[in-house]
Amino acid sequence: MAEENQFSGELAAFYEATHDHGDVGDESFYRDAATNAAGPVLEGACGTGRLYLEFLRNGVDADGFDISPAMLKILRKKAASEGLTPTVWEADLRSIGADRSYALALVPYNSMCSLRRVDDQLAALEAFHDVLEPGGRLLFDVYVPRYDVVAEAFGEWQDVREVEHEGTLLRGRSRADIANQVTQTYRTEQELLDADGEVIARDEFVLSHLPAQQVELLARQSPFDQWSVRGGFDGEPLADGDGVQVWELRK
Known part of the structure; x- marks a missing residue:
């Protein structure tokens, strides 16, 4: 059973209403990464499509998955209202179920923190490694506790x-x-x-709290060849006082 939150229909609607595009501050970072990717893009834990639909609006060849059918129902309804055709499915971060490979995979907005056991965290990294093309990248962010x-x-x-x-x-x-x-x-x-x-x-x-040292240890134990971290979405080095860690792992 996945540890990620699945949300009821009511709470999925509440999530959608309280996470408007532009509120989180990660939109331009992930949009630019997706539009500049040298191949297909995959978003894990895509939710109601806050980022995923923006990728489609910008012509990105993007797929997505989420563990919550209620969230995906909202995403599909929004996409239909705009004439967009999403390719999304219900899946767990640890078992993606994709049928093609990707140049870029994204897991935004602290979703990696929903995996609380080391085995599950490593399983997720291995699952993303498996669906990336050689040289492909995994980007994800996790919070720094205040x-x-x-x-x-x-x-x-x-x-x-x-x-x-x-x-x-x-x-x-x-x-x-x-x-x-x-x-x-x-x-x-x-x-x-x-x-x-x-x-x-x-x-x-x-x-889970995932301090930088723990994420680095996970990266070292994963199949990825290279990894790096930044503080926030502006590309600056991670430093005391930052609220977000942005990780890049490369196959």
């Missing part, structure tokens, strides 16, 4: 925003807390409440 935010906000419900789903106005809230101090994982709970304050949808998922 311990000041962790200490202040963990354990408290945070109201996010309201969203309309199938004619009903819902309020979303989320709460994060430590899942396991030894394994350095945290749990995020998400709830959708109706106008009466009743919870109509709930989900939770656990993510």
Whole structure:
């Protein structure tokens, strides 16, 4: 069973409404990488198509997969409304199921952190290595924990925003807390409440902290030949104070 979050229909719609294109800050980085790739592109954990549909809009020969059928349903609906033809399927980061090879593979927005065991993390790297062409690249980003935010906000419900789903106005809230101090994982709970304050949808998922040293060790144990890391999406070296690690592994 995959550790990645699968999302209910309601929570997939909430995710879509709260992750507008342009909000995350990674769009131009991944779009440029995809449009400049010397061959087909694969996006893992493509979700509702925040990035994937942008690739198609720019003429990229791109495939995608996600573990959540509810997320892919939204992606396909959005694509149909724009006259786009997506090639996406339901799959796990550890078992991709692609039927061709790629010049570039992407796993944006901390999705690698959904794999909590070393065996699963290595299995994902091996799976992507297998579907890349010789010289192909894997790009992914993982967060750098901000311990000041962790200490202040963990354990408290945070109201996010309201969203309309199938004619009903819902309020979303989320709460994060430590899942396991030894394994350095945290749990995020998400709830959708109706106008009466009743919870109509709930989900939770656990993510790993993946510090740079651990990712480098994973890279060293993987089949990839080369790897490098940057701090953020501007190409600068990773340094104290950065909030994002951007990794490139080359076959």
